[in-house]
Amino acid sequence: MKAGAKFAVGGALILVTVGYLMASGIKETGVYYLTPAELSEKVRVDGRIYDAGIKIGARVVRGSIQRDVASQTITFRVSDGVASYPVIYRGLAPDTFTDEAEVVVEGRLQRDGTFRATTLLAKCGSRFEAAPQQAGA
Amino acid sequence: MTDLGSIALWIALLIAGWGSAVAFVGGIKGRAELAASAERAVYVVWGLMLVASAGLIRALLTHDFNIEYVASYTSRNLPLYYTWSAFYAGQKGSLLFWALVVSTFGTFALAANRGKYRELLPYVAGVVCAVVFFFVLVMVFTANPFERLPFTPADGNGLNPQLQNPGMTIHPPMLYLGYTSITIPFAFAVAALVSGRLDTGWIHAIRRWTLLSWLFLSCGIVLGMWWAYVELGWGGFWAWDPVENASFLPWLTMTAFLHSVMIQEKRGMLKKWNLGLIVGSFVLSIFGTFITRSGVIASVHSFTQSGVGYYFLVFLVVSAVAGFALLWWRWPRLEAESQLESMVSREAAFLFNNLIFIVIAFSVLWGTLFPILSEWIKGTKVTVGPPFFNQVNVPLGLLLLFLTGVGPLVAWRQASTANLRRQFLWPLAALALTVVALVALRMPDGWAIAAFGLSAFVVGTVTQEFVRGTGARMRLHQENPVMALGRLIGRNRRRYGGYIVHLGIVMLFVGFAGQAFRVDQEATLRPGQAAEIRSPYGHTYRLVHQGVSQYEQLNRFVSAASVDVYRDDVFTGALKSEKRQHLNSLGRPTFEPSTEVGIRSDVREDLYIVYAGSVEGTEEAVYRFTITPLVWWVWYGGMVLVAGGLVAMWPGGGGPTAASRRRAEPAGYVAQVAG
Numbered sequence: 001m002k003a004g005a006k007f008a009v010g011g012a013l014i015l016v017t018v019g020y021l022m023a024s025g026i027k028e029t030g031v032y033y034l035t036p037a038e039l040s041e042k043v044r045v046d047g048r049i050y051d052a053g054i055k056i057g058a059r060v061v062r063g064s065i066q067r068d069v070a071s072q073t074i075t076f077r078v079s080d081g082v083a084s085y086p087v088i089y090r091g092l093a094p095d096t097f098t099d100e101a102e103v104v105v106e107g108r109l110q111r112d113g114t115f116r117a118t119t120l121l122a123k124c125g126s127r128f129e130a131a132p133q134q135a136g137a
Numbered sequence: 138m139t140d141l142g143s144i145a146l147w148i149a150l151l152i153a154g155w156g157s158a159v160a161f162v163g164g165i166k167g168r169a170e171l172a173a174s175a176e177r178a179v180y181v182v183w184g185l186m187l188v189a190s191a192g193l194i195r196a197l198l199t200h201d202f203n204i205e206y207v208a209s210y211t212s213r214n215l216p217l218y219y220t221w222s223a224f225y226a227g228q229k230g231s232l233l234f235w236a237l238v239v240s241t242f243g244t245f246a247l248a249a250n251r252g253k254y255r256e257l258l259p260y261v262a263g264v265v266c267a268v269v270f271f272f273v274l275v276m277v278f279t280a281n282p283f284e285r286l287p288f289t290p291a292d293g294n295g296l297n298p299q300l301q302n303p304g305m306t307i308h309p310p311m312l313y314l315g316y317t318s319i320t321i322p323f324a325f326a327v328a329a330l331v332s333g334r335l336d337t338g339w340i341h342a343i344r345r346w347t348l349l350s351w352l353f354l355s356c357g358i359v360l361g362m363w364w365a366y367v368e369l370g371w372g373g374f375w376a377w378d379p380v381e382n383a384s385f386l387p388w389l390t391m392t393a394f395l396h397s398v399m400i401q402e403k404r405g406m407l408k409k410w411n412l413g414l415i416v417g418s419f420v421l422s423i424f425g426t427f428i429t430r431s432g433v434i435a436s437v438h439s440f441t442q443s444g445v446g447y448y449f450l451v452f453l454v455v456s457a458v459a460g461f462a463l464l465w466w467r468w469p470r471l472e473a474e475s476q477l478e479s480m481v482s483r484e485a486a487f488l489f490n491n492l493i494f495i496v497i498a499f500s501v502l503w504g505t506l507f508p509i510l511s512e513w514i515k516g517t518k519v520t521v522g523p524p525f526f527n528q529v530n531v532p533l534g535l536l537l538l539f540l541t542g543v544g545p546l547v548a549w550r551q552a553s554t555a556n557l558r559r560q561f562l563w564p565l566a567a568l569a570l571t572v573v574a575l576v577a578l579r580m581p582d583g584w585a586i587a588a589f590g591l592s593a594f595v596v597g598t599v600t601q602e603f604v605r606g607t608g609a610r611m612r613l614h615q616e617n618p619v620m621a622l623g624r625l626i627g628r629n630r631r632r633y634g635g636y637i638v639h640l641g642i643v644m645l646f647v648g649f650a651g652q653a654f655r656v657d658q659e660a661t662l663r664p665g666q667a668a669e670i671r672s673p674y675g676h677t678y679r680l681v682h683q684g685v686s687q688y689e690q691l692n693r694f695v696s697a698a699s700v701d702v703y704r705d706d707v708f709t710g711a712l713k714s715e716k717r718q719h720l721n722s723l724g725r726p727t728f729e730p731s732t733e734v735g736i737r738s739d740v741r742e743d744l745y746i747v748y749a750g751s752v753e754g755t756e757e758a759v760y761r762f763t764i765t766p767l768v769w770w771v772w773y774g775g776m777v778l779v780a781g782g783l784v785a786m787w788p789g790g791g792g793p794t795a796a797s798r799r800r801a802e803p804a805g806y807v808a809q810v811a812g
Contacts, residue, residue, distance in 0.1 A: 003477040007485060011492050014536075018496050022503065025525040026766060033508055034516035042517075055520055069752040069759055070661055092659070092749040092761055094370070095299070095731045106522075 031055050031106060039109070050116035055106045056085065056115065060122075062099045074120075078103060085109075089117040096120035139204060142192020143283040143800045149185040149236075150277055152268035160263025162779035164256075164332065172259035176247055179262045180444035182269050183240040190237050193230060197223055203289040205280045206230060212295035213722045214692040219296050222306040228430065228445065229282035234310070236272035238317040238643065239265060246321045247347065254342055260328035261321075268320050275448045275471050281483050298693070298719045298731035302368050312384055315336050315354030316422040319387060321346045323419035323460070326412050330463040335408065335470055340398055345786055347398070347415075351391045352782040358384050359775030370732045372657065372763040374771065377526040379434040383425030384507045386498050390418040393494035396544070400487050403549065405474030409464065410491070412471070421498075423453045431446040434508060479551035493745045500529045528581060535587050538646055541639050542595040545632075546602070563685075564597030580778065588650035592643045606633075626784060634785025641781055644774025650740075651767025663757045672742055674763045679703040680746070694718045694726075697750035698758045702737065712737055714748035714760075743768040750788045 031053035034042065039056060042049045058078035065076040074089045074097075087105050097103065097120065107117035156178025163171025168718045193206070197220055202208040210223040210230070220744035225234040243265030247258060254261075276282065299305070322343040329339035361384065376382060394414040400407050427449035428434055477484050503510075504521045511519040546560040571593035575586045603622065606629075610621035616750035626633040660668035680700040687696045699713035701777035721727045735746040745763040752759070 003479050003482075003485065006480045007477055007488055010480070010489065014489075014492060014496060018500060018533065021529045021532070022500055022525075023526045026507065026519070026521055029524040029528070030507070030511075030519045030521050033520045038517075067750075069750060069757075072659055072661070072749075072759060092370075092747065092759070096433050098729050 015090040028137050029053075033057060035082075036078060036082045036085055037080055039085065043109070050109055050111055053106065054109060054115075055104055056087075057075075057102070057104050058085075060097070060099055060103055065099065067093075078105065078115075085113070085115045087115045087117050089120045091120070093120055094122045108128075139192050139196050139201065139283055142189040142196075143281070145185040145189040145192070146273055146277055146281070146283070149182050150270065150273045151190070152185070153182050153266045153273060156182065156266030157263045157270055160259045160266060161331070164259040164263070172262075175259055175262040175266065179240065179243045179247055179265050182266065183244040186233070186269070189233060189283075190224070193233060194221070194224055197221070200293070202291070203285055204282075204292050205284045205286050208286060208290050208293040210294065210296055212293040212692075212727075214720075215293075215296055216301075216691065218306060219301050221309050222300070222309075223296055225309050226300055229276065229280040229284075231309070231313065232272055232276050232280055232445075233282050234495045235317055236269050236276070238314060239272070239320050240269050241344075242318050242321050243269070243324070246324070254328075254334075254338055256332045256334050257325060257328040257339060257342065259440070259791055260331050261324040264324035264327050265320065268324075270507040271448075271452050275445055277547070279444050279448065288350030292722050295692070295719065295721060295727050298717060301719075302364060304360050304364035306365065308357060308364050311353050311360055315350050315352075315357050315384075316425060318346060318350035318353055319391070319415075319419050319422045322350070322415050322711050323456075327460065327463060330467050331414065333467070335467060337402060340401060340411070343415075344398070345788075347391060347394060348782060350447065351388070351395060352779060352786065354384065354388045354391065355775070355782065356779055358388060358652055359772070359778075362704075362775075363772060366768070367734060367736065370734050372655070372745050372747075372761075372765065373652070374768075377501075377504070377523045379505045380425075380429050381423075382501050383428040384500060387418045387421040387425060389494050389498040389501070389536045390414050390421060393491045393498075394418065394488050397491045397492075400484055404484060406477075406484065407491075408471040408473065409468065412464050412467075413461075414462060416457075420453065420457045420460065423449065423456060427453050428505070433526060434505065461746070481547065481552045483544060483547050483549045483552075486540055486547050490537065490540045490544055493533050493540070497530055497533050497537075500533075501526065504529075531584055534646070534649075535584070535591055538588070538591040538595060540644070541642060542591070542598040542666060545636065545639070546598050560598070563601055564594045567597035567701050582650075582653040585650040585653045588646050592647055592650075595639060595643045599640055601629040602636060603633070605786075630787055631785045634781050634787075637779075637781025637784055638778050641774045641776070641778025644770045644777055646774075648767050648769070648771030648774055651765060651770065653654035655763060655765045656764050657761065659759070659761045661752065661757060661759050663755075668760070668762060670762050670764060673766050676704050678762075678764070679706070679742065680712075680760075680762060682758055682760070685748075685751055685758055689720075690788065692719055694720060696748075696751070698751075698760070699735075700760070702744065710737065712744065712746050714746050716748060716750065742766040 001094070033055045034057070035054060036058050039054065056078060058080045061077040061079050061084065065074065067074050072090055072092065074093055075086065077084050077086050079085075089105065089107075102123045104121040104123070105115060105117035105122075106119040107115060111116050142406050156175045159171040159178075160175030163169070163173075165173060177739050180674065196204050197211055200207065200211065200213055206227060206229050207223075209221050210227045215223075223230065223666055225231040243262070246265075247262060252259060289473060325339045325343045325346075329335055361381070365376075366372075366374040391414075394411060397407050397414065401411050427446060430445050450610045477488065479485065508518045508520045511517065542564055543561075548556045572586055572590040575589055580586055604626070606625045607618060607621045610616055610625050611618060614621070614624075616624065654673035656670060656673060658668060658670045662668060664682055664684040667681040670680070672678060680702055683699045683701060685696055685698045687694070688696070695715050695717050697713050697715045699711050701711050703711050711764050714729050714735040715733040717733060718730045719727050732747060732749075735748075737744045743763075743765050747761040747763075749759040749761060751757060
């Protein structure tokens with residue numbers, strides 16, 4: 001076999017392996033990324049949603065954050081203006097996690113309708129770019 | 138001065154537009170005066186960008202809060218060096234910074250190559266002008282850094298506390314420099330394609346530029362990792378976030394190019410591939426900018442969504458289509474001059490190296506874009522996170538680490554058994570020894586064992602090269618070991634610089650492997666109470682909470698919690714972590730509170746403490762303690778890598794005299810690209 005052909009075989013082997021790793025990686029670790037409205041729609045049509053990993057991207061409802069420092073548990077509601085879900089998160093919240101912050105919570109939806117989050121990311125509009133100033137507009 | 142800056146932008150828009158148009162017309166029609174005009178346009182645009190930048194910096198330093206950008210990013214009590222960094226901290230300023238850097242690089246590239254590459258330079262000027270034109274266009278029409286407010290606020294918003302970090306003052310410019318400097322190799326690649334001068338001329342012209350942008354990108358990425366580690370408080374430095382991935386993608390393709398270009402220089406192969414890599418790297422650098430600024434993919438790092446994204450999307454598509462269409466047009470003239478002769482050869486090792494780099498880039502791109510792709514195809518957004526990227530990239534990374542050892546030592550064309558034995562006996566022994574030792578020590582992670590074993594292999598090959606090279610010089614030139622080593626590196630900078638880079642890469646891999654052994658623990662402690670945590674090495678850390686103190690400092694109010702650290706009951710010092718509430722000049726809180734972590738780092742492991750807050754106004758504090766082995770190796774590996782890159786890039790040391798001298802030295806050790 002010529003070297004070029006051998007290289008092609010070796011290359012194909014790598015590509016197939018990587019293709020397999022990618023496909024299985026997506027299957028095993030991919031999570032739905034939904035807004036609260038999309039999640040409530042999914043809940044209506046698909047009962048299996050409770051077994052799937054989910055990320056919710058939404059805004060923290062103002063005044064809903066309750067921190068229990070002793071047990072390091074944070075409960076709050078997220079909403080997109082259409083639907084809203086209560087979230088329970090155990091762990092340390094990032095500094096940018098505040099009222100009205102845009103958050104991404106990852107975890108699973110419980111059958112009682114609460115969302116148990118294992119990760120909590122907060123993105124703040126003022127992070128790199130100041131929020132548009134009403135007075136200046 | 139500010140209005141001058143604004144006017145400079147408008148003039149630059151016209152001149153850059155003129156420059157890019159006449160460059161191509163002049164080049165194609167062979168009208169020298171138009172081509173010369175395009176080159177002069179680059180110089181003029183550079184001057185205008187300097188004026189505009191000076192205008193913005195002056196406005197920042199004089200606190201001209203009538204300018205929206207100044208009011209948004211600075212305040213009267215912001216320390217001076219962060220006021221400087223506000224130049225590129227926001228969207229608009231960073232666009233100006235980008236245009237400034239592209240025009241600066243363009244100017245230097247043209248000046249450095251004056252009198253050479255006559256057929257190429259007009260197009261180079263044209264591409265530089267086109268890129269600057271685009272950035273100025275975006276500024277003038279949607280993101281003008283000189284935009285005025287209808288009133289003048291008494292004070293500005295101030296800079297986000299998370300950007301008030303020394304690493305953050307140099308990380309963004311480094312990345313921007315990396316992204317932008319790819320414009321020059323891209324410009325030369327386009328010039329080669331348009332002019333049809335497809336010999337190795339364009340490659341010689343850009344060799345240092347590609348290395349330079351690779352260095353900037355590497356610096357930017359490592360600094361970004363460091364910033365994330367010390368500032369974000371989650372204890373890691375890489376989360377496979379879209380914005381991180383966006384900077385990693387062009388780095389991958391540039392690294393692939395730096396290797397494959399040697400095959401083209403030496404054997405006349407891979408011409409299409411190399412042009413494709415350069416065009417691809419440029420497109421990916423624009424893609425990175427698009428990702429960061431458009432908000433199409435949710436990321437914690439991105440700028441706020443804005444119309445700027447659409448401009449970048451159009452620019453991305455135009456440059457990709459133009460670049461690859463030119464490549465397709467010249468395809469028949471880019472045939473390889475030789476063929477791959479054996480699988481056991483340096484060519485084959487480099488081909489696999491390139492294949493793996495591209496496969497990694499593809500998988501990272503795929504994972505990054507998957508939310509968009511899945512929404513198109515299946516109607517629901519599905520995201521993938523670190524497990525996906527690690528699952529795919531850990532095996533590929535290790536394969537690449539193996540090739541890092543093999544590539545530089547295996548013979549060109551076809552390696553003989555004798556060559557293999559001579560080059561790989563000792564390194565393979567080092568690999569075997571390391572693996573056996575780690576298994577005997579019951580290291581619990583198979584991937585980490587593989588990483589350490591392969592690291593030993595690469596260190597073995599590099600050490601062997603240095604020892605043999607130094608020995609050869611000592612015999613041939615009767616030099617002492619230090620002088621021989623110094624001259625060995627000095628006379629073959631590209632090659633030995635490359636080896637030093639490889640050592641840096643090994644150190645990075647060692648640091649990454651250490652991540653597998655990270656331990657976390659959260660604890661709520663009253664003053665005097667202690668938490669215990671076992672390090673992966675078997676030490677027991679006892680952390681005694683000392684209390685929380687509160688004070689004002691610079692532009693912030695600080696609550697600092699501290700612990701005394703005992704390792705195996707021996708006191709090793711105190712560590713503190715702070716919550717900072719930044720204040721404006723009226724003493725009112727601005728931004729959310731931010732956290733300063735406490736880190737105690739040594740060669741073996743990092744102890745990382747985060748003060749997460751207190752229980753209702755008491756001194757009872759909530760902490761997270763993390764022990765991560767080998768983090769030190771990431772930062773120092775990064776420095777070694779940059780040092781190696783500088784050695785490889787340093788002018789001289791690779792001329793024809795060096796090449797002929799090399800021919801006189803023993804074969805096998807010599808097989809190297811002529812500089």
